[in-house]
Amino acid sequence: MDPEDLDRDPHVQFERWFADARAGGVAAPEQMALATASRAGIPSVRMVLLKGHDERGFVFFTNRSSRKGRELGENPHGAGAFYWEPPHRQVRIEGKVETISEDESSAYFQTRPRESRVSAWASPQSEPLRSRDELERLVADAERRFVDVEDVPLPPFWGGYRIVPSVIEFWQGQASRLHDRVRYERDGGSWHRERLAP
Structure with missing residues (x-):
């Protein structure tokens, strides 16, 4: 996998890989490991379900008074990871996390x-x-x-969040363990791509 083989827009590339995972029979490809951290920087991670994705980011829903909701209130940054087997692929995202509107949350809740x-x-x-x-x-x-x-x-304490990514990394596993990794990093209004060592 060469960086030039991937779309210049990581959101388009994610949609391609997500569609491949669905078509390939991956059970629940929308499962995402979500990492948050307290104000003191103490991390925690759990599985959530991706409920939407577009050029704005990656959306999930939860109780805002849960541990993750409280942590996001203190430290609005998060990271997510998807792993699909087969096709032996991983996508990692990092960025700021914002709350979505009550109208969007209510529409999904219904x-x-x-x-x-x-x-x-x-x-x-x-x-x-x-x-x-x-x-x-x-x-x-x-x-x-x-x-x-x-x-x-919709309960007043329940709603959606959007991870607005500044980094998106695509990982393609190889039998040799010389895995292919391509990282996209936001550079102003555009994305910069580069290959990473496995």
């Missing part, structure tokens, strides 16, 4: 199954629970709250 919308209201994400029973009671309480509500609304 596409979720009703049970998932109720669960978003019920779960105090990342907070300690005494038992599974406590969680199930919270869900039952939320079900009663919305029993006559057809369109469960």
